[in-house]
Amino acid sequence: MKIDITKPHALRAALKGTPEGQPVEITDKLTAGLSARIRMINGVPVGQWNCRVTIGGKTKRISLGSVAEITGEQARLAALQAKATAKGGQAIVSASTAARTTAAAQEKQEKQDAVHSLTWADVLFAPHDGPSGERQESYQARVWDKKRSGRDAINSIKRLFGDDLNKPMVDLTRHRMEALYLSRADTAPHAAANAVRYFRPAFVHYATRDYPTNRDALDLVESLMKPPSRGGQYEKPTRDRVLTPSDWTALWNAAPETPAGWAMKLAMMTGVRNREACALRVSEVDLENRIIELPATRSKNKSHFRVVLGDKAIVIITTAMQTNADRGMDTDLVFTNDGTAPVWLGDNVKKAIDQNIDVADWRFHDFRRAMASHLAESGVDDSLVDLMLNHAASKSRSGVLGVYNLSEKMEQRRVAIAKWEQITDRWITGKSAKIVKIG
Template identity: 25%
Template sequence: MARQAKGSAKGPQIEGGPVRLDDRSVAQLTCPAGKKDVLVFDAAQRGFGVRVEATGRRTFLFQYSVAGRKRRMPLGVFGEVTTAKARSLAEKHRGTVVSGGDPWGEQRTAKLEAVAAERRASEQAKADAFTVSRLIEDWDRLHLVHRRASYRADAPARLRRHLPDLLEAPAVSVTRAQAVKAIDGAVNRGGPVSARRVLAYARAMFGWAQGRGMLEANPFEGLPAPGQETARERVLTAPELGLIWRAACALPAPAGLFVRFLMLTLARRDEVAGMKWGEVSGDLATWIQPGARTKNGEPHSVHLAPAAQAVLEGLERGKAEDLVFATLDGDKLTAFSFIKRQLVKRVEAERAEAAKKAGMEPPQPLPDWRMHDFRRSGVTWLADAGFPPHVADRLLNHVQGAIQGVAAIYQRAQFQAERKAALEAWAAHLVACGEGRSTSPKVVPIGSRRTSQKGG
């Protein structure tokens, strides 16, 4: 005969036999000494029972079999649910079993699906938060830090400027159609040359993310480049340089001074825009470009001819960290397209006025020109003036110059004296052009220093 629960001859049975479970009887149940837990089933309702643990915890359950396997389904903890509530749940589940269902399996499947749904929601939330703007930040912080300074400065800024409709879109959701639309928009916004840069940057950035497992696809991969990449050959003539010089003199500061300094030094546009007073010598005779801002990553010394010094004298000298050609708000000068339009407007106005005075029809606009053409025009004039190619290479601070191969390894001279003579000759030419005077390129370089281009 089964052992009775301690306390009453008619109390609930602990082992073997069923017990009529209600709140009172369940409260009296205890676990036998030496056992972890014990099961007690109801005398009236098949499969309905309670697990009594040594700790005193009592958990209602419904036991049934499906496909020959026993299932025990928790119904709640006594004290949190009443016996009557647990009995009602057991009856409901028994109906499911009778109908051929598996309530425990169904509940487990529902839980697993809920967990999976929660995981998917979390992953989707992360994907939604990883926008193209965030991708640009990560690419800049983790990858571009190892690239040259000019690339790092241009790539993120250009992508943000020309991909405005994609910045807040999840990077993982960007489609090929959206990529095509974005590049077409870049063409309309900045022209085919700028759009090709945008495409190259976007393709590199998405490829980097794909390689790191952050994205599964690169929507910019394989897109045809807009327009046709052609090497520019525009060399400005002396009259054209004079027109631009006079137009720059008429522009308000700092734009006009910026353009004149750009022409005089043959430096890159972004190098001049980022120039700080701490990089200029006290006597204004030398400008040392830090390697962090040069294209080849090497510091570059630029001699400032008297005309270039005069430009700087027209500006109020600031602290070492202050920009030389800052806007009125102290920000970096970036409105290059606007400055170019103002130059073109003044150049064409002068040409039209000259034609009117001569009784001629208004002339056709000058062939397209860029600020970058100043560099090509300058070294072309210097070559005609007799300055050797390697001096021009040092002036332009090219990554690869005329001296290459083994010779480049041994030839470390900077040709400072020749560079100074070249820039002063070029500055004199620009001033003469601005005054409408003709100049001859027959300038004899100082000394007879000609470095051999053969290694040894």
């Protein structure tokens, strides 16, 4: 039966008088090879549009789609496009095959998206769909609930990672892992080491099962903890490395002229900790009185602390602040690349510096030990050095002395900072500098 398939209700008209379920073959009046085998089911025409095309001298019948989903006008256009494609010698995929392929690809993509959106909290503490699509139990149910140390493992990991557990697994990069570890280790080194020890087998479990983890972060986890000894305890070695004058000078000269490099130099000249330097706020700096007012919330021992600034530290801070202003960044951060986040002295910065110098086995935290050691050798009292470094745990600031002696010794500290600048000037320039008391 030849009909104009583009007319309204053309299919119903073709099936008029035909018993329910009986097929009728129709063809389009205007498009050769375009046809459909249709029947009426529950008052609705059903069937498939088909088109005959010739490819390489052979006639092939392809499906264009269901009559319920494609109108006659759309079927005619699809048939003409199929014929033009065949005439050009290109392969033609039927609508049904294309639909199945598209559906399969879409389903695969949805599964991949679901896996890539998994957070560490999802896989560690809750059932979830794994990369294979199968339902997986949590690591907590798989391992920690079966061990007496399981609760300690969960609490340690939550304290180390915090809100990062609720971010996609792939967001835990080496740089982020290092920042979290160092931040925790700065105040609780044993707790940080234990958290990594608990986290390592879980990380390995998911990294080897096609979960979206970062291999470089796993490498860092592996390097942070040595294999356990025969007794099953992980070693937590102490560090006694003191930078020599030549080491210190090489690091000073290699520090990049960037916000991170300036933060590094501020730590070298003041002895503040990594995070205290990197996250320095403009509102904490008092240039007139040459001090940093470090709030209790950013101090390791949770108490307000004043950091004395020498000439070099003043230049470093003002340079960073002026650079931010020149870049149009209205920010309270002193050391920042984008105005919203502070810099961090992590693995990437260290690697860049290591490419230009030959200083073995150094860390950013060594700047504090170097300042303390060389000031002590120059005659500065240990208790004053401890006060300059805000070392509440030292012998000179603990016990009875720590309770009753609350003096900040600002004048003595200013003299000591001037002496530190004299020492480092001699290292850098090879010339002696005159000590000037800063009042």
